[in-house]
Amino acid sequence: MRFMEQPLGVEVVCPDCEHVRLDPDEVTVRVCIDTVEWSYWFMCPLCERRATAGTRQGPALEAIAAGSPFESWRLPAELFERHDGPPLQLFDLLELKLDLMQPNLVEALRHEI
Ligand SMILES: [Zn+2]
Numbered sequence: 291m292r293f294m295e296q297p298l299g300v301e302v303v304c305p306d307c308e309h310v311r312l313d314p315d316e317v318t319v320r321v322c323i324d325t326v327e328w329s330y331w332f333m334c335p336l337c338e339r340r341a342t343a344g345t346r347q348g349p350a351l352e353a354i355a356a357g358s359p360f361e362s363w364r365l366p367a368e369l370f371e372r373h374d375g376p377p378l379q380l381f382d383l384l385e386l387k388l389d390l391m392q393p394n395l396v397e398a399l400r401h402e403i
Pocket residue numbers: 304305306307308334335336337338339341
């Protein structure tokens with residue numbers, strides 16, 4: 291990501307189209323509060339797909355100052371949970387797969403609640 295003053299714009303990188311120049315309001319800047327990692331996303335005007343990439347704080351703040359929307363997010367709380375049960379085994383996955391193959395699984399679960 292690179293901020294450009296003349297003309298005003300943000301140069302971003304689409305994985306398929308490489309460097310693309312956009313208006314600042316077309317690039318959403320994001321920061322993960324837990325890791326302080328900066329990134330951005332945009333809809334690429336060339337391939338019309340959503341693209342995302344990491345960036346550094348400096349260019350991110352310049353894009354925000356120029357009008358880019360800003361989002362913050364946190365890592366899922368589940369990452370910090372402690373689990374005391376036994377680790378998941380291959381057998382557990384096979385058992386889950388067999389359970390999911392039951393045609394009346396939802397009804398069976400409703401009766402157990
Ligand atoms: Zn593209």
